[in-house]
Amino acid sequence: MSAEICVKVDHVSKSFRRGSESIEVLSGLSLQVPRGEYLGLMGPSGSGKTTLLNLIAGLDQPTAGSVWVGDTEISHLSESQLAAWRTRNLGFVFQFYHLLPVLTAYANVELPLLLLPLSAAQRKQQVLTALDIVGLSDRLHHRPGQLSGGQCQRVGIARAIVTDPAIIVADEPTGDLDAKSAEEILNLLCELRTQLKKTIVMVTHDPRAASRADRLLHLEKGKLVEQVEN
Amino acid sequence: MKFLRLIYQNLWRNKLRSLLTSAGTMVLVFVVTLVWSILGFLANATTEKPANIKAIVSERWRIPSMMPYAYAASLKEGAATEPEHVKPTDNMTWTFYGGSLDPKKRTFENIVFAFCLEPKKLLTMMDGLDELPPDSSERKSLEVAVAKLEKNRQGILLGQQRAETLKKKVGDRFIIHSFNYKEIDLEVEVLGILPTRRYDQSAAMNIDYLLGAIDSYKQKHNGKAHDMAAKTMNLVWLRVPDTKSFTQVAAQIEASPQYAMPAVKVQTASAGISTFLEAYADLLWGMRWLLAPAILVTLAIVIANAISISVRERQTEFAVLKVLGFRPGQIMVLVLGEALLIGIVSGIVSAGGSWFVVNQLAGGIPFPIAFFPKFMIPADAWWWGLAVGGGTAFLGSFIPSWTACRVKVSEVFARVG
Ligand SMILES: Nc1ncnc2c1ncn2[C@@H]1O[C@H](COP(=O)(O)OP(=O)(O)OP(=O)(O)O)[C@@H](O)[C@H]1O
Numbered sequence: 001m002s003a004e005i006c007v008k009v010d011h012v013s014k015s016f017r018r019g020s021e022s023i024e025v026l027s028g029l030s031l032q033v034p035r036g037e038y039l040g041l042m043g044p045s046g047s048g049k050t051t052l053l054n055l056i057a058g059l060d061q062p063t064a065g066s067v068w069v070g071d072t073e074i075s076h077l078s079e080s081q082l083a084a085w086r087t088r089n090l091g092f093v094f095q096f097y098h099l100l101p102v103l104t105a106y107a108n109v110e111l112p113l114l115l116l117p118l119s120a121a122q123r124k125q126q127v128l129t130a131l132d133i134v135g136l137s138d139r140l141h142h143r144p145g146q147l148s149g150g151q152c153q154r155v156g157i158a159r160a161i162v163t164d165p166a167i168i169v170a171d172e173p174t175g176d177l178d179a180k181s182a183e184e185i186l187n188l189l190c191e192l193r194t195q196l197k198k199t200i201v202m203v204t205h206d207p208r209a210a211s212r213a214d215r216l217l218h219l220e221k222g223k224l225v226e227q228v229e230n
Numbered sequence: 231m232k233f234l235r236l237i238y239q240n241l242w243r244n245k246l247r248s249l250l251t252s253a254g255t256m257v258l259v260f261v262v263t264l265v266w267s268i269l270g271f272l273a274n275a276t277t278e279k280p281a282n283i284k285a286i287v288s289e290r291w292r293i294p295s296m297m298p299y300a301y302a303a304s305l306k307e308g309a310a311t312e313p314e315h316v317k318p319t320d321n322m323t324w325t326f327y328g329g330s331l332d333p334k335k336r337t338f339e340n341i342v343f344a345f346c347l348e349p350k351k352l353l354t355m356m357d358g359l360d361e362l363p364p365d366s367s368e369r370k371s372l373e374v375a376v377a378k379l380e381k382n383r384q385g386i387l388l389g390q391q392r393a394e395t396l397k398k399k400v401g402d403r404f405i406i407h408s409f410n411y412k413e414i415d416l417e418v419e420v421l422g423i424l425p426t427r428r429y430d431q432s433a434a435m436n437i438d439y440l441l442g443a444i445d446s447y448k449q450k451h452n453g454k455a456h457d458m459a460a461k462t463m464n465l466v467w468l469r470v471p472d473t474k475s476f477t478q479v480a481a482q483i484e485a486s487p488q489y490a491m492p493a494v495k496v497q498t499a500s501a502g503i504s505t506f507l508e509a510y511a512d513l514l515w516g517m518r519w520l521l522a523p524a525i526l527v528t529l530a531i532v533i534a535n536a537i538s539i540s541v542r543e544r545q546t547e548f549a550v551l552k553v554l555g556f557r558p559g560q561i562m563v564l565v566l567g568e569a570l571l572i573g574i575v576s577g578i579v580s581a582g583g584s585w586f587v588v589n590q591l592a593g594g595i596p597f598p599i600a601f602f603p604k605f606m607i608p609a610d611a612w613w614w615g616l617a618v619g620g621g622t623a624f625l626g627s628f629i630p631s632w633t634a635c636r637v638k639v640s641e642v643f644a645r646v647g
Pocket residue numbers: 016017018025043044045046047048049050051052640641643644645646647
């Protein structure tokens with residue numbers, strides 16, 4: 001597969017069983033994301049955006065079709081292979097930050113590094129770099145409860161980039177923020193794309209967020225309906 | 231281990247719950263420690279030590295045993311009459327003499343129970359005292375006290391606590407008004423204090439003093455002997471080197487025609503205690519097979535309860551950890567680790583704490599059955615704490631941690647649209 005393509009979703013279907021009936025959320029969906037692209041995904045609630053992100057992040061397996069990230073067909077990996085793969089190759093940014101409330105900003109960002117064979121000094125250096133990138137060098141020892149929503153989301157982004165993954169997926173990263181904080185987070189994501197050459201896939205309901213993406217896809221009833229180049 | 235700090239910090243998330251779980255664990259481990267100490271102590275007392283066996287000679291048919299002192303001389307020889315007979319290597323006679331300092335009123339504060347014996351047997355035959363290291367200060371002071379008691383027949387050695395309760399110290403004199411030897415009231419002088427905690431409540435006197443007093447009773451009463459005159463020996467202990475010689479000595483004594491009225495029997499000390507404990511067999515069975523297991527199960531449930539509540543609250547968090555790349559096994563380690571940390575630390579603190587408080591501060595727990603005045607918590611309790619705390623925590627948290635590591639990320643973050 002071409003080195004230029006970072007994510008390739010190939011004729012993927014995904015259905016969930018609810019009781020006896022089976023609901024098809026994604027049906028035969030195909031999608032390619034070139035390396036370094038900032039892709040926006042929009043669509044009504046329940047259209048399957050999170051489901052698609054979960055497949056790209058290897059958090060769930062497609063019912064049919066295949067998902068490639070880089071040179072790896074992740075839809076064929078086992079659960080623990082996927083876990084190890086995610087630590088090194090993928091950063092996930094959540095709408096509600098999902099930081100561990102008992103840990104400081106520093107310790108939250110350090111979490112994924114605990115899974116890698118790094119010395120304490122190497123971990124420290126990577127954590128400080130990541131927190132510096134998101135502009136929180138002065139909040140290392142604050143706990144999530146002591147940070148604003150925007151600051152929490154920056155910690156969330158620092159945690160997503162601390163292992164230096166090639167791809168970052170974000171599920172409504174500004175969904176819970178006021179306009180000003182949202183703007184800052186979007187600037188930060190753009191920087192990650194332009195300066196660190198990360199591939200970003202972002203789900204959003206927010207038109208302003210969508211306008212920052214290189215390319216915008218609409219998902220409706222499990223299918224891509226319209227493509228807009230910015 | 232990098233996860234340890236994470237585990238530790240998670241415990242502080244809900245301080246009250248962690249503290250309550252820990253307190254529950256401590257109480258239950260404490261009770262288990264006591265139960266196991268008692269059972270272990272009794273098991274030890276009823277198990278034969280293969281060398282250096284003490285044989286107990288007592289009256290065959292009557293409890294309490296009361297034999298004539300005339301039996302002493304030949305019993306000490308193991309009733310050996312033939313050259314090929316086996317003789318005990320050491321011996322002692324036991325006579326129990328009890329009384330109060332106030333003839334009209336007996337209270338815990340004014341009674342004394344003394345073993346009347348040949349003083350030097352305190353050094354060679356008494357459990358615990360015969361094993362004092364030769365150059366220890368306790369041994370030295372006991373030797374001094376024994377020498378005094380041999381010279382001064384009217385002396386008494388008091389256990390530490392008994393002396394304190396009676397408010398008597400070395401040099402004090404007082405009269406004991408006996409309740410098992412009517413009208414044989416003996417004036418005694420405190421010559422020393424018995425060492426070791428075991429004899430805290432005991433007292434020891436020279437047997438010659440009591441025997442002499444019973445003789446003079448006869449003279450004062452126109453040749454009419456005291457009622458107890460032929461009943462002054464409660465037990466004889468014989469030391470034999472091994473089980474084989476025990477069997478032979480026992481056979482010699484039981485076959486001898488000298489001990490007919492009353493007849494005697496020979497047992498090992500532990501057999502004697504076993505017989506005695508048979509009365510408590512149901513109680514001990516219940517302690518071993520009902521109480522102790524019930525506590526362990528309760529403990530596992532206490533921990534299971536706390537951990538499963540905390541796991542349920544943290545579903546999302548476990549899902550997030552999975553997204554970050556934590557494998558199911560690692561999440562399981564985090565949850566098990568929390569339970570184990572709390573269980574092991576509380577267990578060790580509780581068991582070690584009871585060891586310290588019972589042995590070091592309280593000086594043993596009174597256990598008023600059989601011969602033993604007090605029992606101690608074995609040093610093994612530290613291990614029990616670790617094993618009970620850790621083991622029950624593991625059992626209790628196994629299922630919750632399994633639930634935690636099976637969390638399905640896509641379900642936790644699914645929102646029904
Ligand atoms: N694990 C699951 N089990 C059953 N149904 C699921 C599961 N995950 C998602 N669904 C269903 O799939 C459909 C799409 O869900 P998804 O979360 O992908 O939507 P979405 O586009 O992200 O919506 P929103 O904008 O509200 O976040 C929904 O109807 C949802 O109920």
